[in-house]
Amino acid sequence: MFPDLAEQLCVREQQGLRRFRQVVESPQATHITIDGRDYLAFSSNDYLGLANHRDLIQSVCEGAQQYGVGAGASHLIHGHSAAHHSLEDALAQFTGFPRALLFSTGYMANIGVVTALVGREDAIFADKLNHASLNDAALLSRAKFIRYPHIDLAALEQRLATSNARRKLVISDAVFSMEGDIAPIPQLVALCEQYHALLLLDDAHGFGVLGKQGRGSLLMSDHLKQHSPSIVYMATLGKAAGVFGAFVAAQAEVIEALIQSARSYIYTTATPPLLSHALLTSLRLIEQDEWRRDALARNIAQLKEALQSSPWQLLPSSTPIQPLLIGDNAETVRISQGLRKRGILVPAIRPPTVPQGTARLRISLSATHQPHDILQLTQALHELVVS
Incomplete structure (x- = not known):
């Protein structure tokens, strides 16, 4: 019935680009079970090891007892529970913004923010390595894109200076999800203030991991002790926070504008309140468990040292995202499959997720990886060099 779709799938498979889902039969952790086999996993964004934390499990149970399971309605039609409201207040305080707003996912948050804040007469300025959700949001907004x-501030300034758009919006990952590097946030803020632009920062991979007490990439720099009113900050709650969802934090008028105009907020059922109840516990753990970020730093250092002699290059990253650049699609898949045969999961990342010729293994580290886990991975990689 759909021969063109079948042909597209065939071509994708021939190019080594077809993706397959794997059914995980265990809780998310550094060791997971797939098809009855246990694996050492370097494939999760559970950077702090909170996804299966006993305190979060207990909080989910408490939240279900107090609020039930489903929210039953959108936030604007009696789906906005006390749990949601308490979490928004806590997130605003935690990140240092006047207000915060919950979204169901980071993708929906980016879509909602961009399409609510800019339109046909406006311009969006985007880093070329931004996450797909930011690119999709820009296209949906109908603003000039x-x-x-990547991280070329001179090029950004030239584009800002020559724009006559009614409203200007710069959008950027804070931590780039496939590179692991960090945007030059103080300089981005300065440019946005100089050229009267808003700045949307997607901190999906920095929140909980970077900054004082895990408060995010914005608080890594002494230059940003007080947030610029030009910043709109988005972070997700299903990575380092270990649960689900996302939020946007900003000035009060920005948040109120999103409540009134962000379609991906208005026209969807609110997330289960029990998740917001659990996330209050997650915020406490993020704030108090400094040992988790210390463990991450040790794991990153161990991996970097062990792979110094590898013919494959680790891209420069100080975050838990450690991309090992292979280049060729087929070779990247071979190495990933070789690791899998040895009981180790590291995903092969290929175009179109990354540019042509830059296929890589995306090694994701967790605070709960142990030194012998990283040793097992690096030894297996060295074996695969000569196999």
Whole structure:
């Protein structure tokens, strides 16, 4: 019935780009079970090891007892529970913004923010390595979509200076999800203030991991002790926070504008309140468990040292995302499959997720990986060099 779709799938498979889902039969952790086999996993964004934390499990149970399971309605039609409201207040305080707003996912948050804040007469300036959700949001907004080379501030300034758009919005990952590097946030803020632009920062991979007490990439720099009113901050709650969802934090008028105009907020059922109840516990753990970020730093250092002699290059990253650049699609898949045969999971990342010729293994580290786990991975990689 759909021969063109079948042909597209065949071509994708021939190019080594077809993806397959794997059914995980265990809780998310550094060791997971797939098809009855146990694996050492370097494939999760559970950076702090909270996804299966006993305190979060207990909080989910308490939240279900107090609020039930489903929210039953959108936030604007009696689906906004006390749990949601308490979490929004806590997230605003935790990140240092006047207000915060919950979204169901980071993808929906980016779509909602961008399409609510800019339109046909406006311009969006985007880093070329931004996450797909930011690119999709820009296209949906119908604003002029202007991209600049990765972290090229001179190119960004030139584009901002020559724009006559009614409203300007710069959008950027804070931590780039496939590179692991960090955007030059103080300089981005300065440019946005100079050229009267808003700045949307997607901190999906920095929140909980970076900054004082895990409060995010914005608080890594002494230059940003007080947030610029030009910043709109988005972070997800299903990675380092270990649960689900996302939030946007900003000035009060920005949050109120999103409540009134962000379609991905208005026209969807609110997330289960029990998740917000659990996330209050997650915030407490993120704030108090400094040992988790210390363990991550040790794991990153161990991996970097062990792979110094590898013919494959670790991209420069100080975050838990450690991309090992292979280049060729087929070779990247071979190495990933070789690791799997040895009981180790590291995903092969290929185009179109990354540019052509830059296929890589995306090694994701967790605070709960042990030194012998990283040793097992690096020894297996060295074996695969000569196999």
